[in-house]
Amino acid sequence: MLLEVVNKATLYVVDEMxxxxxxxxxxQPRVGGCLERLPDLPNWRATPMRWASRPVVAARI
Structure with a gap:
């Protein structure tokens, strides 16, 4: 998954979810799986938004 290679203290913003x-x-199954796993990823905080095209803002801590 892409999030595994993102450096610490980095914001990850993705649109069109x-x-x-x-x-x-x-x-679509890959996108859905990613959204389901985001809350459980260690050292990540993510906020999937429920409006427009469902963007996601995440930070690796």
Whole structure:
């Protein structure tokens, strides 16, 4: 997962977490899995937002 290579004290911001018509078929399960695992990742604090295109702001601590 990308988050494993992000340095400490780094913000990670991602947009367009709602399913998109242009995504390959296998992409949605990966996005969903990432969103489900975020709260349990050690040394991470993440806030998935429930508006617009469902952006996520996360910080590695």
């Amino acid at each position: 709602l399913p998109q018509a242009t995504w390959p078929e296998a992409h």
